[in-house]
Amino acid sequence: MKIIKIKFLLKKGPFSASSEFENILDEITKAISAVTHPEGSGQFILNPTKKGSGVLPIKKNFIRSLIGSDWRPEHRMSIASRIKPGPIDAVKKLSDGRYFSVEWETGNISSSHRALNKMAVGLLDGVLAGGILVLPSRDMYQYLTDRVGNFAEIEPYFPVWKNLRIQEGVLAVIEIEHDALSTDVPTIKKGTDGRALR
Template sequence: MSLRSWLGKGRTVRLLEHHDILNPELFQRSAALQQAWDDVREAVALTDWPHGSGSFTIYPESGKKSGEGNGVKLIKVPCIRVLRERGWDVEQLPDVGSSVLRTGDLDALKTTPEGFVAFEWETGNISSSHRALNKLFLTMKETATIGSFLVVPSNRLKIYLTDRIGNIGELEPYFGLWRDLTGINGALRIVVVEHNAESFDVPKIPKGADGRALR
């Protein structure tokens, strides 16, 4: 199925909105970032649950209580697979002499003539989201990384995921602080995704599964 046909179905995970936090003009000027954004949009558009179904349907149970709701790590598997097929390296990091950043710290990394582009899909709690952003800021500060993308769930989707999952509602109050950061030349875009259907007829997304397994 072509991407256009798939998008026309409107049933995979939905790219709800995006927020440019640092150096937004780079997304207009840089051909490499424009191509990376095309890759990210396609990878998000082809992210489904259950995997292989061609749709993204969430089991509508709150994740507030232990053992209830859906896990998060497996959600990104189709997205990372598509990025890898489009030439991104999986679990890679630019070579830096830092005790904070280590190989495997980024979900995906694209090498372009203009520099690196980093990608993260948040699968941890809100504290993990702040660590992920600090990691992306530091990567752009210490390496030739021209841009970064962070994917987080919407306020509507978070209800059905593991309690306290990193989400746009808890990150948005910090946008003004991050936009005032200096000394970072790269661009940062936060991407918000949301399910397109709810049904008790689909399996829950398992918790505690290995989200790095791509098969």
């Protein structure tokens, strides 16, 4: 799988310029690049069937790669705020006791907003040093589960998070895309999450 762009909404303070952050970003980008379809092909090739492929199996391969670098999956933050956000897809504990988080979008655009807001709350409360949301490009989106969140749809709202008042922290969105399209590869099986096919 390829990365189209990394958009930093926030990149402030010493941590954002540290080797620890560079290592984390490297682990995330390598985990994205390691996602392949079909398995073992060395590429991420999508069948160009509109709304044909699920997203949960893609995320699972990404998380599996991160676990190999000591990331913790499905971590629930302990925060001071009254809201109790759901678990984060994966976090890595930092040398100062805070965490860095990553979310891989499998829901709709509302889910993308919740993911960024969850990470923003973690930054405000000092639990997180940073967070990254991984989203498909608009081109990739058309071949995935109907209405899954995508980069183009969330981009107009970036000023909301850019104006977050924090002294230190990282908040970014990574836009991803398939390497190629082919009718010779199968669609990716859709998982079930409640009533939604993902």
